[in-house]
Amino acid sequence: MSIVNLPEGFEDLQRFVGKWSLATEQERMQMRVHSSMDEISEFYNTLSPRIEEMLAHLEQFPAQLEALPEADQQLATLGLSFMECSRIFEMWGAQDVHCANFPPERLGFAPTGSPA
Amino acid sequence: MNQPANEQWIRNYPDLGTEQLSTDAATSPEFFERERDQVFRRSWLVVGRQQDVADSGDWFLKEVPSPKASVLVMRGDDGVIRAFYNTCKHRGSKLVHKNCGSGVKGFSCPLHGWVYDSSGNLAFVPDENEFYQLDKPALGLTKINCEVWEGFIFINLDPQPQLTLKEFLGEIHDSYNGYFDGLEEASHYTVTADINWKLLFDVSVEAYHVFSIHPIHPVSDETEKEVGKPPEIPEIKLPHIVLHELHRLVTVPGNPFRPQSPVEQLMIKYGVVSSFTFPEPGEKPADLPVGVNPGNVPAWSFDVLGMFPNNVVLTGRGIYVTIVMWPEAVDKTFFDIRIYMKPVNNMAERICREAIIAMTRDVMREDFDHVEPQQSALSPDAIQYIQLSDQELAVRHGYAALRKVMNEGFRGELVK
Numbered sequence: 001m002s003i004v005n006l007p008e009g010f011e012d013l014q015r016f017v018g019k020w021s022l023a024t025e026q027e028r029m030q031m032r033v034h035s036s037m038d039e040i041s042e043f044y045n046t047l048s049p050r051i052e053e054m055l056a057h058l059e060q061f062p063a064q065l066e067a068l069p070e071a072d073q074q075l076a077t078l079g080l081s082f083m084e085c086s087r088i089f090e091m092w093g094a095q096d097v098h099c100a101n102f103p104p105e106r107l108g109f110a111p112t113g114s115p116a
Numbered sequence: 117m118n119q120p121a122n123e124q125w126i127r128n129y130p131d132l133g134t135e136q137l138s139t140d141a142a143t144s145p146e147f148f149e150r151e152r153d154q155v156f157r158r159s160w161l162v163v164g165r166q167q168d169v170a171d172s173g174d175w176f177l178k179e180v181p182s183p184k185a186s187v188l189v190m191r192g193d194d195g196v197i198r199a200f201y202n203t204c205k206h207r208g209s210k211l212v213h214k215n216c217g218s219g220v221k222g223f224s225c226p227l228h229g230w231v232y233d234s235s236g237n238l239a240f241v242p243d244e245n246e247f248y249q250l251d252k253p254a255l256g257l258t259k260i261n262c263e264v265w266e267g268f269i270f271i272n273l274d275p276q277p278q279l280t281l282k283e284f285l286g287e288i289h290d291s292y293n294g295y296f297d298g299l300e301e302a303s304h305y306t307v308t309a310d311i312n313w314k315l316l317f318d319v320s321v322e323a324y325h326v327f328s329i330h331p332i333h334p335v336s337d338e339t340e341k342e343v344g345k346p347p348e349i350p351e352i353k354l355p356h357i358v359l360h361e362l363h364r365l366v367t368v369p370g371n372p373f374r375p376q377s378p379v380e381q382l383m384i385k386y387g388v389v390s391s392f393t394f395p396e397p398g399e400k401p402a403d404l405p406v407g408v409n410p411g412n413v414p415a416w417s418f419d420v421l422g423m424f425p426n427n428v429v430l431t432g433r434g435i436y437v438t439i440v441m442w443p444e445a446v447d448k449t450f451f452d453i454r455i456y457m458k459p460v461n462n463m464a465e466r467i468c469r470e471a472i473i474a475m476t477r478d479v480m481r482e483d484f485d486h487v488e489p490q491q492s493a494l495s496p497d498a499i500q501y502i503q504l505s506d507q508e509l510a511v512r513h514g515y516a517a518l519r520k521v522m523n524e525g526f527r528g529e530l531v532k
C-alpha cells in the first residue's frame with residue numbers, strides 16, 4: 001500500500017508510517033525483532049501517550065483492516081505494531097525473548113481460518 | 117479439591133509408580149514405529165474445527181505424515197462433515213492438490229476426469245462404456261472415520277476404531293458444554309522442529325520449567341544460571357492435576373493482583389480481557405463449564421488439557437490455544453498451532469487483542485527455544501532414564517497412557 005496522510009489529528013505520527021504500518025502479524029513481528037531498541041523506544045514512547053486517542057478514533061470502524069479507508073488502515077496498523085511491541089518492551093526492555101535456538105523466522109504463519 | 121500442602125499428587129494415582137522413565141520413547145526408531153502403528157494409526161486425532169468447513173462444499177486437506185495419509189475433509193451437500201483418502205479409485209491418482217477451498221460441488225480427478233460429489237460418491241466416469249464392469253456405487257472415495265466433538269473434527273485411520281469417540285473422550289466428553297463455540301481463530305502458526313513430538317507436549321503439561329524459561333524479566337546471557345542463584349520469579353506450583361484414562365489436565369495459576377500497565381488498563385476498558393493476561397481472582401465463576409478450572413482454583417489463569425495422543429489445548433477465559441503435534445520421524449515433528457479468541461466488534465478491540473496474541477506467541481516461542489537442544493542432547497550414551505517430580509506427574513501419565521495403548525490397546529489397563 002502506498003503511504004497516505006494519517007487521519008486528521010494524528011499528523012505527528014506520520015513519520016512512523018513507512019516503517020511500522022504493516023498489514024500482517026508476521027511483518028509486524030519481524031519488524032519488532034529486527035529493530036534496534038532505539039527505534040522501538042522512539043516508536044513506543046511516542047505512541048504511548050497517543051494510543052488512547054487512536055483507539056477512540058478507530059472504535060468507529062469494523063475489525064477488518066480491508067474495511068477501513070486507507071488513512072485509517074495505516075493508523076490501525078500503527079496501533080497493531082504498538083501492541084506487538086507492548087509486552088516485550090514494557091516488561092523486558094528488549095525486542096525479543098530468548099530465541100538463539102529458535103529464531104523468529106522459524107515460526108510459520110498460516111492464513112487465519114485456513115486449515116494447515 | 118485442591119491439594120493440601122505437603123501432600124503429593126501421586127497419592128491420588130498410586131498406580132502410576134515413581135520410577136525413572138526410559139528415554140527410548142524420544143530417541144528409539146523402533147519405539148517410534150510402534151507408536152505410529154499402535155497409536156497414531158488407531159487413535160482419534162484432531163484435524164481441525166468445524167468452522168474450517170463452515171458450509172457445504174467447503175473442504176481442506178490434512179497431510180498426516182506418520183502413518184502417511186492424505187486426508188480430504190469435506191462438508192457435503194447434506195451438511196455432514198466427512199473424511200476420505202485423497203486417492204482416486206480409478207488408478208490411484210492424487211485427487212486434490214491444493215490445501216483448501218470452498219463452495220465446490222465435488223472434485224474431478226486431474227488424470228482421467230473421474231468426478232466425485234461432495235459426499236465422496238463416484239458421480240461421473242468419462243467414456244464409461246469402455247469399462248467392462250464398473251460397480252460405481254462401490255467406487256466412492258475410501259472413507260475415513262470422522263466425528264465432531266465440541267466443534268473439533270476428529271479422524272481415526274483405523275477402519276474399525278477400538279473405541280467410539282465418546283468412549284475415547286471418556287470423562288471429558290460432557291465437561292465442556294459449548295465452551296469452544298463462539299471463539300474465532302485469531303492466529304495460526306506452523307513449526308517444523310527436529311524433536312520428538314512428546315518433548316513439547318511434556319513441557320506443556322508441567323509448570324516446573326516456568327521460572328527458568330518464562331522469566332518475567334530478562335536475564336543476561338552471561339550472568340544467568342549461576343549455581344545457587346535464586347530464580348527471578350517464584351516457582352509456580354500446579355494447584356490442580358487431573359489424570360483421566362487417556363487424557364490429562366493441569367491448572368496454571370496467575371497473579372490477579374499484579375499492577376496493570378497502562379496498555380492493560382486500555383485492554384480492560386475495551387473488554388479484551390483473556391485470563392492469560394488477567395487471571396481471575398476468587399471463586400470460579402458459574403458460567404465456566406465443569407471441565408474448565410475443574411479444581412475451582414482461585415487466581416486461575418488457564419488449564420492445559422493434554423488430549424491423547426498429540427493435542428495440547430490451553431483453555432482460558434475468552435481464549436484457547438490448540439497445539440497439535442504431528443510426528444514425522446522419531447526426531448522430527450510438524451506443529452499446527454492456533455489461537456482462538458473472543459470475536460472483536462471494532463478496530464479498537466482488534467488492536468487490543470493483538471497484545472494478547474503477541475504475548476501468547478512469545479511465550480510459546482520460549483518453549484520452542486529449548487526443545488531442539490534437548491532432543492540433540494538426549495543421546496542414549498549420555499542418558500538412559502529421565503527423572504520426574506510430583507509436579508511433572510502429568511508427564512508421567514502421558515507415558516503411562518502411551519505404553520498402555522501400545523502394549524494392550526485402547527481398552528487395556530494403565531501400566532507402569
Ligand code: FES
Pocket residue numbers: 204205206207208209225226227228229230
Ligand atoms: S486416476 Fe483418477 S481418473 Fe484416472
Ligand SMILES: [Fe+2]
Pocket residue numbers: 319320325326330479483
Ligand atoms: Fe512453557
